[in-house]
Amino acid sequence: MKTTEKGFYTLAVIAFSFTLGFVAGEKVQAPTSTVTPNEYNADLAPMWEAWRLLEEKFVPASTTETFTTKDHVWGIIKGLASSYDDPYTVFFPPEESRQFEEDIEGSFGGIGIEMGIRDGLLTVIAPLKGTPADEAGLLSGDYIVSVDGISTQNMSTDEAVAIIRGEVGTTVTLTIAREGENEFLDIEIIRDTIEIPTIHAELRDDGIFTIALYNFGATATKEMRTALRDFVASGSDKLLLDLRGNPGGYLDAAVEIASWFLPLGKTVVIEDYGDTAEPYTHRSKGYNLSEDDFTIAVLIDGGSASASEILAGALREHGRAVLIGKNTFGKGSVQELVNVTDDTSIKITVARWLTPNGNSISQVGLAPDLEIDITREDIEAEADPQLEAAVYYLNTGNLEDLTQDTQGEEVDIQAVTEEETQTPETVEAMDEIE
DSSP: OOBSSTTOOOBOOOOOOOOOOOEETTEEOOOOOSSOHHHHTOOOHHHHHHHHHHHHHOOOSSOOOOOOHHHHHHHHHHHHHHTTOOTTOEEEOHHHHHHHHHHHHTEEEEOOEEEEEETTEEEEEEEOTTSHHHHHTOOTTOEEEEETTEEOTTOOHHHHHHHHOOOTTOEEEEEEEOTTOSSOEEEEEEOEEEEOOOEEEEEOTTSOEEEEEOOBOTTHHHHHHHHHHHHHHHTOOEEEEEOTTOOOBBHHHHHHHHHTTSOTTOEEEEEEOTTSSOOEEEEOOOOGGGGSOOEEEEEEOTTOOTHHHHHHHHHHHTTSOEEEESOOOOOOEEEEEEEEETTEEEEEEEEEEEOTTSOBOTTTOOOOSEEOOOOHHHHHTTOOHHHHHHHHHHHHOOSHHHHHHHTTOOOOGGGOOOOOOOOOOOHHHHHHTO
């Protein structure tokens, strides 16, 4: 199974052999391998010569660590992966591969952030709700300049994970560059056991049903099913889907969730393999909830990535929802995690996502229908103007007033009269999501 974002992976075992030989004295013998130089028209002589020179001349002046032949092999494969110049294509030696499996299980010692590469810089996609990173004040869009004094320049997200993660109760210091700040910020965070949250749903007093989805992990489909049952049972005809800070997860979960809102056969996302294979279209399964008459507003921000962008893009392009908030992250690629040896693996970007209308999510992300900022003053006052705008839209059906408001004309969102909730016909939908 493929995933759309780091943190939730299924091991896809694909036959792949790239073994290197044993160093004997000053000579390095060429390996026996299923990959031959002729197959890729590759001259490996420079690699062997570089290895020979390193073995002959290297003196460990700045480290006391000793390295084995296997360490050198892992380094060569790491370099090969990095030569593809893709931040999501990464080789994992044994220890890093083990740490990656912890992500799959969803519980580990760390600080609780999702990271990505933006403009060549290590960037916080989102702090996970209720984690040490969230409580310490890290924000979506923060650039991580260094970790415990170690520069993150040219560091991959997976390398950063390896040094940020650690024993529960220990402290890690992130040096942050934040938009609007004139100086770097040093933020000390105490590591804790991270239990990745999934969903929170509730019926507001004004009749709006809210579902905050924090990731598209292994339990997302089941928990969304329960939340939608509660939505149907509530009789509400207004749904607020909050995808802010949701970094992604399983593709299947995104398609399943979209299927509750889109008719049978509608395109959810297109998997574009470039020149390696024909594109594959993932289509809605057409669950009956999509036939009910209710209004949807989706909240997005710079922490909404990958599967979040797939779901939000599909709902908007099929006219099922409006997007409110800030531009999404733009993580529009899919990776497979492949075994290289029994204890190592390589994560490879194998495709990119296109929205139903054929638009690429990569880099540019999704622009909201209504752009609303959350300022530092809002945060300090515990105000949420994005949420308020979504509530206004759901209660009035009017997005134009809010658009005018962002251009300088005043609209009193708080003065909107709360409407009484009507109970729709819901028996068929209840049966479908049983």
